[in-house]
Amino acid sequence: xxxxxxxxxxxxxxxxxxxxxxxxxxxxxxxxxxxxxxxxxxxxxxxxxxxxxxxxxxxxxxxxxxxxxxxxxxxxxxxxxxxxxxxxxxxxxxxxxxxxxxxxxxxxxxxxxxxxxxxxxxxxxxxxxxxxxxxxxxxxxxxxxxxxxxxxxxxxxxxxxxxxxxxxxxxxxxxxxxxxxxxxxxxxxxxxxxxxxxxxxxxxxxxxxxxxxxxxxxxxxxxxxxxxxxxxxxxxxxxxxxxxxxxxxxxxxxxxxxxxxxxxxxxxxxxxxxxxxxxxxxxxxxxxxxxxxxxxxxxxxxxxxxxx
Amino acid sequence: xxxxxxxxxxxxxxxxxxxxxxxxxxxxxxxxxxxxxxxxxxxxxxxxxxxxxxxxxxxxxxxxxxxxxxxxxxxxxxxxxxxxxxxxxxxxxxxxxxxxxxxxxxxxxxxxxxxxxxxxxxxxxxxxxxxxxxxxxxxxxxxxxxxxxxxxxxxxxxxxxxxxxxxxxxxxxxxxxxxxxxxxxxxxxxxxxxxxxxxxxxxxxxxxxxxxxxxxxxxxxxxxxxxxxxxxxxxxxxxxxxxxxxxxxxxxxxxxxxxxxxxxxxxxxxxxxxxxxxxxxxxxxxxxxxxxxxxxxxxxxxxxxxxxxxxxxxxxxxxxxxxxxxxxxxxxxxxxxxxxxxxxxxxxxxxxxxxxxxxxxxxxxxxxxxxxxxxxxxxxxxxxxxxxxxxxxxxxxxxxxxxxxxxxxxxxxxxxxxxxxxxxxxxxxxxxxxxxxxxxxxxxxxx
Ligand code: SF4
Numbered sequence: 001x002x003x004x005x006x007x008x009x010x011x012x013x014x015x016x017x018x019x020x021x022x023x024x025x026x027x028x029x030x031x032x033x034x035x036x037x038x039x040x041x042x043x044x045x046x047x048x049x050x051x052x053x054x055x056x057x058x059x060x061x062x063x064x065x066x067x068x069x070x071x072x073x074x075x076x077x078x079x080x081x082x083x084x085x086x087x088x089x090x091x092x093x094x095x096x097x098x099x100x101x102x103x104x105x106x107x108x109x110x111x112x113x114x115x116x117x118x119x120x121x122x123x124x125x126x127x128x129x130x131x132x133x134x135x136x137x138x139x140x141x142x143x144x145x146x147x148x149x150x151x152x153x154x155x156x157x158x159x160x161x162x163x164x165x166x167x168x169x170x171x172x173x174x175x176x177x178x179x180x181x182x183x184x185x186x187x188x189x190x191x192x193x194x195x196x197x198x199x200x201x202x203x204x205x206x207x208x209x210x211x212x213x214x215x216x217x218x219x220x221x222x223x224x225x226x227x228x229x230x231x232x233x234x235x236x237x238x239x240x241x242x243x244x245x246x247x248x249x250x251x252x253x254x255x256x257x258x259x260x261x262x263x264x265x266x267x268x269x270x271x272x273x274x275x276x277x278x279x280x281x282x283x284x285x286x287x288x289x290x291x292x293x294x295x296x297x298x299x300x301x302x303x304x305x306x307x308x
Numbered sequence: 309x310x311x312x313x314x315x316x317x318x319x320x321x322x323x324x325x326x327x328x329x330x331x332x333x334x335x336x337x338x339x340x341x342x343x344x345x346x347x348x349x350x351x352x353x354x355x356x357x358x359x360x361x362x363x364x365x366x367x368x369x370x371x372x373x374x375x376x377x378x379x380x381x382x383x384x385x386x387x388x389x390x391x392x393x394x395x396x397x398x399x400x401x402x403x404x405x406x407x408x409x410x411x412x413x414x415x416x417x418x419x420x421x422x423x424x425x426x427x428x429x430x431x432x433x434x435x436x437x438x439x440x441x442x443x444x445x446x447x448x449x450x451x452x453x454x455x456x457x458x459x460x461x462x463x464x465x466x467x468x469x470x471x472x473x474x475x476x477x478x479x480x481x482x483x484x485x486x487x488x489x490x491x492x493x494x495x496x497x498x499x500x501x502x503x504x505x506x507x508x509x510x511x512x513x514x515x516x517x518x519x520x521x522x523x524x525x526x527x528x529x530x531x532x533x534x535x536x537x538x539x540x541x542x543x544x545x546x547x548x549x550x551x552x553x554x555x556x557x558x559x560x561x562x563x564x565x566x567x568x569x570x571x572x573x574x575x576x577x578x579x580x581x582x583x584x585x586x587x588x589x590x591x592x593x594x595x596x597x598x599x600x601x602x603x604x605x606x607x608x609x610x611x612x613x614x615x616x617x618x619x620x621x622x623x624x625x626x627x628x629x630x631x632x633x634x635x636x637x638x639x640x641x642x643x644x645x646x647x648x649x650x651x652x653x654x655x656x657x658x659x660x661x662x663x664x665x666x667x668x669x670x671x672x673x674x675x676x677x678x679x680x681x682x683x684x685x686x687x688x689x690x691x692x693x694x695x696x697x698x699x700x701x702x703x704x705x706x707x708x709x710x711x712x713x714x715x716x717x718x719x720x721x722x723x724x725x726x727x728x729x730x731x732x733x734x735x736x737x738x739x740x741x742x743x744x745x746x747x748x749x750x751x752x753x754x755x
Contacts, residue, residue: 012345014751015320016368016468022417022450023457023467029450033441042317044421044440046429047740050317081315081322081342114365115345154365155469209474210399210665212481236466237458239489245465245472246479246665250361252469263357263474304483 004065004169007057008041008105009095011080011088012115012122013071016155017106018043023237024158032162035169039064051084058094066165067099067142072108072115073135074122089135096125101168102142103149105161110150110180111255126150126180129255146173150180154252159234160185179255181228190249191224191276193232194241200225203291204299209246212303216248218272221264223251225276309335316740318440319422320369321750323715325743326594327730334739337723337730339715344586344596344754351705356382356697357673359705360471363693366707367752369417371468372410372460373686374707376403377693379473385680385697386475386671398663399477401655405490406460407684408557408648410467412497413456414687415611415645418747420449423638424528426741427535434531445504445528452500459493462486477666484661491656497649505529510646518625521639529642536635545634545742547729551613552602552713554578554683554690560647561685564617565602575681577603578692580708584717596754599716599724600708608632608725609689609713610747611641620647632729634745641747674700686710688747709752716753 010018018041024032038044039062040053056062073089074080080088096102104125107113111129116122125148126134141147151161164182167174174182191200199206199215206214216222224232227249231241242249251257266273275284310329315322324340347366351359363378364371383393424438424445437445457467463480464472472479498510506513507527516524522533536542550567554575563573579601586593600607607613612632615623622643626636679696689710696704714725723731726746733739 010322012343013321014365014368014371016365016371019368019417019468022421023454026451026454030447038441042322043320044318046425046440047315047317050315081324083315114347114350114362117350118346155368208666208668209479210477210481237454237461239458240461240465242465242470242472245463245470246481247465247470247472250471258358258361260358261355262361 003035003037004165005039005063006036006066006068006165007039007053007064007095008043008068008070009092010042011069011071011073011092011109013106013108015043015070017070017161020155021158021161024162025238028159028162032165036165054083054091054095057098060098064095064099066101066103066168067095068103068105069109069125070105072112072122072124074115074119075135076121092135096136096140096142098143100143101146101149101173103151103161103164104180105151106156107152107154107252107257110148110152111257113154114258127255144173146176147180149174149176149182152181152186152253152255153229154257157230157234157236160230177228185230186228186253188228188230188233189225190227190229190231190241190243194224194243196243199299201291202295202299203288204295211246213299216243216246217265219265220248221262222248223254224249226274227251227254229253312736314736314740316743316748318425319744319748319750320367320752323743323748323750325739327736327739332734334730334733337727337739338594339717339724339726339743341595341597341715341750341754343750347755348705348707351702354702355673355700356676356695356702357474359695359702360474363707364469364471366709366755367749368468369414369749370410370686370688370691370752372406372464372470373684373691374693375471375473376407377682377684377691378695379475380682380684381680381693381695382475383669383680384682385678385695386669386676388680389676389678391669391671393476393669394667395477396663396665396667398659398661399665401659402463402478402480402482402665403473404557405652405655406464406472408652409456409460409494411685411687412645412648413453413460413467415641416449416453416456416497418687419528419638419642420445422747423744424532426744427532429737430539431535434535437528437531448500448504452497452504455493455496455500459490462490474666475671476669477664479666481665482661487656487659487661491653494649494652498646501646501649503527505642505645510650513646514622517621518629521622521626529639532638533635536633539738541634541738541741542630543633544733544738545637545729545745546632547608547725548606549632550605550607551616552607552609552690553614553617553685554609554692555685557648557651557685560618560620560644560651561614562618565607566613566617567605570617575683575692578708579604580706580712581719583719595717597712597716598708599719600712601719606722606725606728607713609710610637611644611689612637613689614685615640615643634742637745676700688749688752689713707755709749709755711746711749711753714746715748715750
């Protein structure tokens with residue numbers, strides 16, 4: 001089978017998704033490099049390749065199967081580089097027009113993220129935070145007929161990206177949710193697979209940071225139960241995740257990232273102001289009562305101090 | 309006068325190099341950072357602890373250093389307001405270890421992915437080893453860098469972009485098994501350094517000085533040195549020869565400032581200008597970066613500065629002969645891969661996991677007002693964060709990244725550090741290599 005041509009381009013970004021990609025497990029990264037013809041990646045290719053490749057693609061000399069966009073877009077403004085004497089946003093629009101698939105790699109490209117917080121003209125490809133439209137418009141479809149594939153996360157996990165590309169390469173493009181994210185990676189919640197699940201269920205809150213014990217939902221603002229991600233299923237760097245190392249989930253795969261007051265849980269009359277999807281207030285109160293009454297004693301002790 | 313303009317990629321972000329030539333030599337050079345995001349403004353008005361999640365996103369390759377600078381700035385503010393912020397020895401060690409690991413990771417990726425591919429242009433037969441995507445070392449370099457990133461993740465949850473350092477300590481609570489794994493990974497970095505980078509065991513390498521380094525070191529660093537000597541990169545790349553290191557990482561990096569003599573680093577002598585930045589809107593601007601000065605003068609920061617100030621015997625012996633040329637600047641960076649790795653192992657031997665990871669600083673961040681500064685060493689040099697908080701919200705945030713020191717524009721009297729290093733060069737290829745020898749990160753520079 002012919003290799004897929006992939007072109008990676010960067011807008012307003014920290015480059016973290018590129019660094020994350022390089023952290024992919026060796027087998028995956030090698031498979032990716034074998035199956036895909038990386039036409040150009042500005043973080044990795046020789047300088048001169050960027051303009052050469054973009055020119056060839058825009059002329060139609062080279063087929064563009066996948067356009068991977070890292071970073072947000074600033075419309076019509078200064079403050080981004082030029083390619084072939086065209087403003088970045090102009091080049092990007094043209095490339096999106098000829099690409100078979102367009103992938104937004106990371107939250108900046110998907111939703112605008114941090115660079116968009118205070119600048120209305122900075123956008124993600126098809127969204128600006130919760131607003132639909134973004135840089136390309138709600139109706140945009142790439143040549144394959146799909147909208148922008150949003151691989152969200154700040155940064156995106158390398159495996160989510162590589163697997164999505166490999167799925168396209170094998171002729172089975174991913175099924176997307178209503179926010180353009182491949183369902184396979186954004187069906188689970190960060191909460192699923194977190195080692196603190198028992199503490200969550202029995203309402204044992206972490207009262208301090210820096211411990212293996214306790215759930216971070218009740219005090220430290222963990223967004224795990226309402227954030228769609230595979231962070232605790234497909235571990236980071238192959239070994240861990242935020243909640244496994246004692247950080248609350250910050251919800252960085254969602255379109256409202258970064259929210260205000262990241263490290264704290266808001267309460268209304270003793271009940272967390274936001275409950276996980278599908279959990280009713282009544283259900284929550286009843287479950288809490290039961291859980292608190294019957295909490296197994298061992299969940300109140302330090303793990304390594306357990307004697308049994 | 310002839311003018312050339314090049315867009316350089318394969319670094320963190322992108323920069324434009326605008327050069328004026330006369331008689332085949334560079335007469336003047338402008339380093340242009342064309343992109344900005346505006347982090348300082350984005351932070352304004354936000355709850356103070358949100359900065360722990362936002363500032364790492366300044367940079368995809370040194371975000372961990374930004375996190376540490378934020379944490380230290382907040383802790384400094386708490387302390388100045390009379391709070392006791394007690395950090396346990398354990399938390400201190402873990403912070404040092406992951407910060408150092410990020411530098412190690414950076415140096416490996418920089419050398420193999422960003423820098424060596426450029427030398428292929430001078431010596432095409434190196435392509436098999438160092439060419440992007442296909443070169444054997446290109447892949448091995450990624451693999452080796454990931455011993456370090458995986459080790460960070462074992463402690464900090466993930467890399468890039470975690471927020472595991474918080475005022476009062478760290479959020480993690482690792483087990484002995486995790487620490488042993490981190491050690492094993494760091495040992496793999498050291499083996500890689502021995503086998504591929506210098507081609508000898510590390511103890512022998514550490515004993516070498518001056519010309520012996522050039523004649524005895526084989527491996528990829530040896531190849532690099534060879535290309536340098538063949539192409540005048542033992543001379544090209546010299547700038548002001550003034551060095552600055554604000555932070556420290558025991559025992560391999562001590563802070564200090566060196567022009568003729570070495571003195572203590574004094575934060576109050578640091579100033580920031582925007583006379584030639586687009587930010588000032590005075591018409592003279594040509595970059596989104598500001599300009600950083602110490603006692604009003606330009607200073608170079610980064611591994612070369614650190615290792616000269618810290619009196620690394622290998623680097624000082626090379627510096628005596630070759631000054632701040634590409635050869636020595638790159639060597640200093642590569643040398644840090646080893647010495648930081650050794651220091652990490654030493655620290656891990658002393659860590660006592662039964663200590664607390666976090667000690668509540670007892671501050672209500674919602675009511676807190678005060679100001680503080682964090683000065684840390686990032687991969688590319690000294691990183692400074694300054695914060696002022698009013699009733700829990702950020703009233704002012706200022707970031708001076710290492711690359712502002714090196715890549716920032718000129719002022720009315722002095723060229724920027726990199727710009728100065730360009731003057732007199734005779735080829736575009738060499739100019740690009742000189743620029744790259746500073747380890748360019750434009751996303752940090754303009755932030
Ligand atoms: S810490 Fe967060 S992800 Fe883990 S169980 Fe609690 S709520 Fe769920």
